[in-house]
Amino acid sequence: MISHVERPNSRFRDHLDPKVSDWIAPYHPDEPFDVAMLGVPLSKTSISHSAAFRLPDAIRGSFQSYGPYNMNHNLDLSEKLRVVDAGNVQMHLTDLALCHQRIEEAVASYWQVHDAPLILLGGDHSVTGAAVLGLTQATKGTYGVIHFDAHHDVRNLEDGGRSNGTPFRTLLSSGALLGKHVVQIGLRDYVNAKAYYEYVVEAGVTVVTARQVLHQGLEGVLDEAYRIASKDTDGVYVSFDMDVLDQCYVPGVPAPGPGGLTVFEALEALEWLGAKKNVQMMDIVCADPAQDFRDLTTRVAANVVLSFLTGVALRHAG
Amino acid sequence: MISHVERPNSRFRDHLDPKVSDWIAPYHPDEPFDVAMLGVPLSKTSISHSAAFRLPDAIRGSFQSYGPYNMNHNLDLSEKLRVVDAGNVQMHLTDLALCHQRIEEAVASYWQVHDAPLILLGGDHSVTGAAVLGLTQATKGTYGVIHFDAHHDVRNLEDGGRSNGTPFRTLLSSGALLGKHVVQIGLRDYVNAKAYYEYVVEAGVTVVTARQVLHQGLEGVLDEAYRIASKDTDGVYVSFDMDVLDQCYVPGVPAPGPGGLTVFEALEALEWLGAKKNVQMMDIVCADPAQDFRDLTTRVAANVVLSFLTGVALRHAG
């Protein structure tokens, strides 16, 4: 026996300081849980060069550094919630349509069996199109969407197929979503075509620009957004594109830009939404660990997910 | 004929999503326009090592990604404004005094023929000295200046000649500008010599520190600044040094520092000023694409220019 050895990839451990990675368990279909996470490592469907496919594992990596204790609520998440990690949807190397089909089927298969909130770790925003299709197909329900993004993501499908620029076009044009159930928050000037603004407005989507958030405060915006998205729906899907944040917080998104939301707004919004019982799915997309600086963007992503989990824990705690 | 080919340097195009680069046309002296842009790629005159000479072309490059639609005003700039790009003033490789002379002559030649607002894309701040000289020489007018900067830029001329540290010394000491028509906004502690603070105050310049902007709000500051700069003058020149912003927004300026304006303040200020009919020139200077991270600073610069253009469009729209 060799003395003093430990396993590879060990790091300093403080025995009083448990980590998120100690808490989140692998998914087993037969064991109960309160929230599930599923990675969707697809980003070849991105318009710009993106390694967002690395984000799910990057977030998991950062969960080795974060702990489950929320000081502001004096809440140990690990005491309130059983969270499971179902792994990643397996992508095909070259057949991107097959990738979308697998995501759709994976999400559908989840909702055929489970009813706990599901968090998707993207990937680029094209995964949302597939995910909502899987959700609606499995449940036959009607859903509202609260979509944080600098962009509408309703590009036409002729110019390049289903990409990270098209998820809401896919969903609105197919009838999988109705515009009146959709709220887009954080839109910006000069990065959206007028044609697409007009498209979403005609479809009945509610649009709130980042500048409106700055001047009105996010609190009222959220109240109204939740009211719209949960009215006459079977549930709410929250889709969080990391580029909704000002570029100073997320240097590693594929399309950074100035004039976005603050990181505190995002963290508090996701906590608030996580606490809403109608919210059944959340995704986080479009951060590229390969273009990041010191994992700053991944750190924000991990905090966004943890804030959402805190919200869900508050449902249980409440 | 070879099938399926397109020109080099093509990128993905969405046929419903026009870009700023599609909109802005090359300058032709005989064709009417509403706003002109002129690059001034000079930065060998900088005190610190700077590639700000690359900023004009970097901003143009980012105009291939930005579009002319302003959602907050539901305004398609391309429908309201004809904007032309006159190219760059040609610099000499080693004769820097000649560079300043050419800038002065280029600006003077513009105002001898045109009267539409002119945007200069610097370059370092020494270009402002030359530009204001060209303007006043061509028009024989009196001008007010609103100068966004962390620094006074009134260094003495003995220690190094006309550099990016001296434009307002050149202008105030020559009488090209009167201090009572000048407002400096965004000044910071520890990066300005007391002697220069005293110089500008004695010259009658109005000084507003970044910290004052934080506590008083930019709105009132701007109102007062415009009142001062337009009082008894023939027009207003807005000079925007990118380092007026907090370093978290502009990692690529040659002299970054904490305690500056926010990017939303800058965007809204330039839009507000663009809408003022007395504002005849604007420049943007002192961002160095070679020291940037993921073009974040260039992205801010492009948004500042677009915000100013939105303001000008609002003049026309109003």
Next chain:
Amino acid sequence: MISHVERPNSRFRDHLDPKVSDWIAPYHPDEPFDVAMLGVPLSKTSISHSAAFRLPDAIRGSFQSYGPYNMNHNLDLSEKLRVVDAGNVQMHLTDLALCHQRIEEAVASYWQVHDAPLILLGGDHSVTGAAVLGLTQATKGTYGVIHFDAHHDVRNLEDGGRSNGTPFRTLLSSGALLGKHVVQIGLRDYVNAKAYYEYVVEAGVTVVTARQVLHQGLEGVLDEAYRIASKDTDGVYVSFDMDVLDQCYVPGVPAPGPGGLTVFEALEALEWLGAKKNVQMMDIVCADPAQDFRDLTTRVAANVVLSFLTGVALRHAG
């Protein structure tokens, strides 16, 4: 004699623009001064890989660019304060316990002779443990501490000895500090173990999270913190961990994270505290120049120190 030569490492000098490095003088035990600085280049005691040992000399380097003039107070620090630099405590290459002992002895030796405020330039946070021990040992006094940090820094001492995660454990458990005299400001969710939150609360420490600062404003928090730390004590020690700031301001701290204080809050807080006559020591720790981008984090650190000096000057000016 060779013509036109100047010394190595010269840079452009404007004869009207003195620098902080011109003002701060080397420490001589027999010459009077108002504030002393002492570098503590230790970071092998850090949990994560850190070159914070380079911070003292990095701050000094940036003092060649900053000047002593505070525009907001129209105050030339160099006219108000004599500041001396005592150099760095010499570290041992491999004996880290000896390093702590030397820091303790250096601080103790200082207070045995001097009574002017002392600024420590860390280094990692373990230096605070040694410094407070040196201070209390030399003066036999009772001290309050205002501790800016995202973290409690009260890890157990069994798992790794005296590291940057343990200074307040060392001090509270030894009785060198009493919890009722300690205020921690800026704590964050998910980066502190519940066990340590409970430990500090039981010890009587006052805890203010970063999110509380966001919603309550730092002004009131500071008033209360100073009241607590100065009540029944012989003086106040301010310890500033750079990671208390949001990661967008300090990309170069070893443990960056979202949801922190703003840089203006930090600068104004340190100025306010510097002006309090009971504040006798200040330290700044845990910024790593080797992981920084364009010295942005060092620039913040230098501004924090200068803000504190401005505060001290205001004592004298007041």
Next chain:
Amino acid sequence: MISHVERPNSRFRDHLDPKVSDWIAPYHPDEPFDVAMLGVPLSKTSISHSAAFRLPDAIRGSFQSYGPYNMNHNLDLSEKLRVVDAGNVQMHLTDLALCHQRIEEAVASYWQVHDAPLILLGGDHSVTGAAVLGLTQATKGTYGVIHFDAHHDVRNLEDGGRSNGTPFRTLLSSGALLGKHVVQIGLRDYVNAKAYYEYVVEAGVTVVTARQVLHQGLEGVLDEAYRIASKDTDGVYVSFDMDVLDQCYVPGVPAPGPGGLTVFEALEALEWLGAKKNVQMMDIVCADPAQDFRDLTTRVAANVVLSFLTGVALRHAG
């Protein structure tokens, strides 16, 4: 008219120093030429994350810095060769099979009309599979291949479809190429599966490792390779994967590794092959400008292409 202006993106010009970009002309089907270049910006088909799709335009960019004069042969390429640039094959955003089909059709359409040597600028190595199919389909000829690579590139097609790991599997298994006409040069240890070594050997491919090149010299290897590839064939295709070079020369290839060829070997080999009249196509693949340092890898790629052109010029000069 504005004085002293020049067009955007101008750079310093020495009127006696013409550039490659001045020499290479756009392709027009009706104008004669000696060599054509065609960009193939596809790399979503890569196994590892790769922006090799940027290589064609990156090489073109570097042609603005290189000139057509070869000093070692005292040869002005621009006097000997008319070279045209046909642009890039247009890629589809999400349908990667369609991308391969377009490449195949583009190459086929070329050979249906022209008979001058054709240089493909990749892209990843999957483009070679499509290119050779296009060539053989258009000409109904039999071709030899000299393939510089650290890897066999004969992965099975079941695990991920036609990727940068499979071009020679596609070609050998379809009968488009016969192994006896193929020479692979530069193979390395530990990055090729035994199963694939055995596959190519059984197919009759000639294999020369990088280590054999080191000890035997490239000259003899090339002689033999050309003999094999031109024996009983209608022409020779040279495929150059940049990772055949030792990683010290090409830090920007997706799969760098030690123990490769030297850059002088590559430059001299391509010149030698370019001079062979049977060589009808050449491609260069698998360098990723996004992962490069100071364009070092792109610079090598550009020199490789210029060396090949020098070879072709020597055919004409000879």
Next chain:
Amino acid sequence: MISHVERPNSRFRDHLDPKVSDWIAPYHPDEPFDVAMLGVPLSKTSISHSAAFRLPDAIRGSFQSYGPYNMNHNLDLSEKLRVVDAGNVQMHLTDLALCHQRIEEAVASYWQVHDAPLILLGGDHSVTGAAVLGLTQATKGTYGVIHFDAHHDVRNLEDGGRSNGTPFRTLLSSGALLGKHVVQIGLRDYVNAKAYYEYVVEAGVTVVTARQVLHQGLEGVLDEAYRIASKDTDGVYVSFDMDVLDQCYVPGVPAPGPGGLTVFEALEALEWLGAKKNVQMMDIVCADPAQDFRDLTTRVAANVVLSFLTGVALRHAG
């Protein structure tokens, strides 16, 4: 059951392409093996700031990309050798003397039970001092050392204790090694003090500079080195400091420099030595993944280890 999922951190797999990480098994004391690897993640003992403690896990990470097939010998290492990974010696956070003691004990415990060759993955060079002490203490044997390094590593122990600059001082001065059994290969000008050159020469060490290797060829040098190190000894220890290579191959070593060995020389030397039956231990030290570019240095380190394993396999194959 969720469809299409795979475990986190999966990557593309080709079922015909096994990887080194598939082959190397965890160490179990009771299962037979041919070679063992042991990580020694210590680098706080380095003179310059070094994260060489990350090298063991970095090499393991790269073993997920490399395969066990050596083409030059047509040898599948996985068929010839059972290699086990014993994990890492656990380091203490702040007690560096304890770290050395644990390394010594770990190595000693290994040799008390096993007699297969052992590969240490450092860490900095101080680990060699502890390792040789452990080896000699456990076996009571006499060992020769072949030491590849730009440096003598015989600094005095007074100035900083046992650091990466002192391992051979520790060993020679304690008598654990005799100079006549030691050969140092790759020494360079200007990075070794004359005093230390004289020390090793007086101790009887054989010194071969990098420049001598350039002019004499490594083959003869190795023959002589092995003859010296194996003469009158019970075994040979090969210590490989990555900085023996020219900096163009190893940008990530803490002390890079020009004028070193080539990477082919290193790979062939380690293979040759691995094949010698007297060689019982090998270590690889002083590469810092945190300062590397695109893992280039780690890639070399992994290839050096694989070359040594190929050598050992050749013992078995021979």
Next chain:
Amino acid sequence: MISHVERPNSRFRDHLDPKVSDWIAPYHPDEPFDVAMLGVPLSKTSISHSAAFRLPDAIRGSFQSYGPYNMNHNLDLSEKLRVVDAGNVQMHLTDLALCHQRIEEAVASYWQVHDAPLILLGGDHSVTGAAVLGLTQATKGTYGVIHFDAHHDVRNLEDGGRSNGTPFRTLLSSGALLGKHVVQIGLRDYVNAKAYYEYVVEAGVTVVTARQVLHQGLEGVLDEAYRIASKDTDGVYVSFDMDVLDQCYVPGVPAPGPGGLTVFEALEALEWLGAKKNVQMMDIVCADPAQDFRDLTTRVAANVVLSFLTGVALRHAG
């Protein structure tokens, strides 16, 4: 007195390991010396953006890490040579012609008083033009030049004045140098205009390409070069442009490229030339610390200077 303190910017010192920076003394006109160094921090005269002005101080910085002991010659340079550092020629911020004039005057003033070899630390290559003018003007002598460079540096003077592309045009066209006394070594294809090749050949300059060096060996080339440069001249000037080396060795030169000399060739060449008694000046130019990676290029520059000093020491030792 504060205990345990040392001066700022101290680093670990081994008392047996003196450094080059301990050895080289400041220049005093009245104290004897064997070699002088003079920094020439000018690079605003460069065609491409260059911070080569930082090279003199960067080399000095690296002299804190290198020692004066040459192992290959068992020679302690500090025992053989008194070397002095005269500091830097002071540059003007904006008047570049004045900069050249000062360099010329500084060099002239040196040779009016001293006759020991002088090493210039550039700066860009334009400094050589000024330096040779200063030398010839002061001594009225005739000089030979051995010029290591990838480029001829004889651009016309009309297009941009005296830049880093023109020094030998300035010198040859003015008659300060005769072509028959000049040898250029290391020229490359595609980076020199045919017109300039013809210019130097017509002027009688001897040209040796890098590829000729590869095939002929540097030894013979050097013999011949020294013969030419010293024939009928009063001394030899060696000018070393760092870009003569292959880009793998010098990633930080402004114009890196493949196909250059090896670093061992450079080190041995400069040592060989340093040993020649006719060699009176040497310069090293065109490395940009701001574009380097881990100071690799500065390290090479420092070794080149030390190799030259070793050569000079061998004159004394011989």
